[in-house]
Amino acid sequence: MQTIPELDVIIVGARVAGSxxxxxxxxxxxxxxxxxKAAFPSDTISTHIVLSGGAQVLSRMGAMExxxxxxxxxxxxxxTLGPGFDFHADLQAAGPDRRGLCLGREKMDAVMLELAGSFERVTIQQEFRMTDLVIxxxxxxGVRGEGRTGARxxxxxxxxxxxxxxxxxxKIAEQRLxxxxxxxxxxxxxxxxxxFEGVARDRLGDQLVTEFEASPGAGNLLCRCENDRVVAAAAFDANQMHSFRSEPGANLQRHLNESIAVGAMLAGARRASRVRSSGLLRNTYRDPVANGALLLGDCGLHVDPLFGQGHSMALISAEIACALLPACFSARGGKSLSAEAMAPFTARRDEVLMRxxxxSERASRDLTLSATTLAAYRAASREQWAADEMIQFAQMSSEARFPSFRFARLMAQEARAA
Structure with a gap:
């Protein structure tokens, strides 16, 4: 049986946030x-996009290479494009590297776990199913569960x-505490x-492409990923899901063909995988701290995939927590860290991520883009500085206030013209 040294932290979940x-x-x-609970490498249904803000965290921790x-x-x-708007921004302009990352979860999670395991102070147990919390x-x-060697x-x-x-x-902490x-x-x-395979470079180069409103509620995303494949994602009214999944391959192709631009980008390409579905989802906010416990990633903030924010929220919140935990340990008075001692994590996480x-929450409530959102997208289409500002916000790469005063003024002009 593996000997486990005295521990400072137990992390349940070894994917992006946990690793x-x-x-x-x-x-x-x-x-x-x-x-x-998984044995790695292990795939999971997920966005593949790490926005600039999350990619910068990966670089700082030494994982990006x-x-x-x-x-x-x-x-x-x-x-980003849709009816009445089409704008872009360079993520390699002067200043910090703001490029994002696109990689499937089977490879991404395996690489992150391997890096975590390279540290002597990290012990990893795969195929361990947590069944209860020690309270x-x-x-x-602590935790109780079943692993390869039995109950632990x-x-x-x-x-x-x-x-x-x-x-x-x-779930357990909610029920018991x-x-x-x-x-x-x-x-x-x-x-x-x-x-998809065989997507021509002159149709899709090194861009992340997001498209909205070819029909009410519709959205599409395209980006290159590993092995020179392109991941193509489609969003549509959740009420249509039952009919869509009767023939997912044909329906996905039809949806992409009816798009404003992404269907043309995929012209001549071949679908090289089965079609996967996220199922029905929720935006979930949780107060992330309790006595002896803290939540990261989708546990604490789960967002609609429409804007591809999930990975970056997980990485940014993990970095915030790890920066603040030394002070929390210093303030420990008993066997566990108190929720009060970890309150600065909640405050800082929400300060950075709640906007x-x-x-995401607003976009989840309605199938059509709001008048305010349309005004913002059309403002970004008018001036390059506005596109840069809009995409910097979308990429979660800056804490600068958005919209700025001059962007808000341009939005107001667009709203009046609509």
């Missing part, structure tokens, strides 16, 4: 146990839930995606 947290905690000298070697594609510009005096003290129990001052939107950590207060908004759209979460 990133393990890497950054180990770099700071903490002893981490990283658990996951490995992800590029695994086939990760660095998109260096972004284009005493209204505080989480592990203790640490902090348990991090990074086990996805259907988090067992969050009434922790992790949440609010939810159903996503009005359903999402399907597939890989993006709210944008």
């Amino acid at each position: 990133a947290a393990a890497i950054m905690l180990a770099q700071s000298g903490w002893r981490v146990l990283l658990l996951d 490995r992800l590029e070697r695994a086939g990760g594609f660095r998109f260096s510009s972004m284009r 005493e005096h209204d505080a989480v003290l 129990e592990f203790h640490a001052p902090l348990v991090i839930g990074a086990d996805g939107m259907r988090s067992s950590v969050a 009434r922790a992790f207060r949440r609010s939810e908004v159903p996503c009005a759209r359903a999402y399907y995606y597939a890989y 993006h979460f709210r944008a």
